Amino acid sequence: MPTIQTIDINAWYGTKQALKNISLEIEEHSITAFIGPSGCGKSTFIRIFNRMNDYIEGFKMEGQVLIDRQDINAKEVRVEELRQRVGIVFQKPNPFPKSIFENVAYGLRIQGINDKKVLSEVVEKSLMRAALWDEVKDDLNHPALSLSGGQQQRLCIARTLAVEPKIILMDEPASALDPISTSKIEDLATELKENYTIIIVTHNMQQAARISDKTAFFYMGEMIEYDKTTDLFTNPRHERTENYITGRFG
């Protein structure tokens, strides 16, 4: 059963159309990769799943996004609750200018949970799952901004995990990182798949091929091809996809 389904998504920035008629289904506990040349609409599309585009002036969309069969744009949906279920990790690590502990605890604090014991447990568990605990367990009160870029990004993942989302959106989470940090993030995504549904935007073909179950190729606002990752990479059905994954443009 698909947990995510989009039906005929069209989206505009002002008068400029950024997404055209996109319909797809995403299975539970899978990793789906979005690939495509710069400006093709990957970020716009991934941000639709937790309505991060809501605050962008001039943004407009049509179509339906169903998560667990519920229309997330329906009036009765509280966007804050939606974002607790659908977490997001951005391209550039963006920890809060607070301590490591407070970064991870933030999601709970804004839900009104301030019990020190509960917070400590969640912080430890989340940092462990994000493979960061061993590196920071003695420095939880240090400022998050004193961590390295790779550590900051894993902290951002830990922060997202702390509120127990079901779906995690990652918009090029490793593009600003070195190879070692990148492979850590990839391992992490693969592990998290057990319990979460993950959508990841990437410019790195090998990365998409390595970690994802399904891949969607976007081009100028359209979804050209969406298939099992192995099929899409070994046997693309469209010329555009083939040109892109073999590096002939993009």
Added chain:
Amino acid sequence: MNSIRKNRITDTLFNYLGIASTMFGLIMLAIFITNILIDGIARIDWQFLTSLPSRKPERAGILTAWTGTAWILGLTAVFAIPLGVAAGIYLEEYGKKNKLGTIIEINITNLAGVPSIIYGLLGLEIFVRILHFGASLMAGAFTLALLILPIIIVATREAIRAVPSSLREASFGMGATKWQTIWHQVLPAASGGILTGIILSLSRAVGETAPLIVIGALAYVPFVAKTPLDEFTVLPMQIFNWTSRPQHGFIINAAAAIIILLVLTFIMNGIAIYLRNRWQKRVKW
């Protein structure tokens, strides 16, 4: 003469012109401060700080004036800070960015440049006459609060605008509401800039005389204000009053009071500069 050489000569010329104008300003300030110090520094003692005004210069003090200034500073801060910061937050975060918003923005910037005596007239009509506060601390503080409100609003907006959008997105992405994001992330990140604006505006309020004269504050107040509805005087008015007396003793008193006022404003501006530097360092993450 080729253009590169011409440019270089213009460059040198402006360089010297710039140094000359800067030096002119600094030298004038130095002369002024030295004069004041020579005249007044010996006059500052415990008696001067704790005495009421008097007809005899050597017995007169600035007790009513500095307590009045302290009252005015505190009350103005209490009225202006919450209002100004709240208005800044509203305009930047909630207000629609349409034509009306632009008009409001331009008007607030213009208000910051309106001569202070005009605010005095406004205060006289509204606070002294319509609201019957009389020439009290309340009326003075409300008037000065109006005067510095635009400065605080503009500073708040600029500080909020400088907060990187990645920080907001991070907070929204965690499921925070708009208000939680403003309260937990935007305001702390903007606090240095807001605080700088607040202190600079208050240091301006401390030096204002004209609007207080217009609302009817008196230079001679023979008692220390106990409640916000009492009459009052402030340091600049006391100075103004003393400099217009014929006896030389009062000129000395004025110089001494000027030193106190200068020290107060220098300290406030110093804190503001310190905060600004610290904030600029922090903002580059």
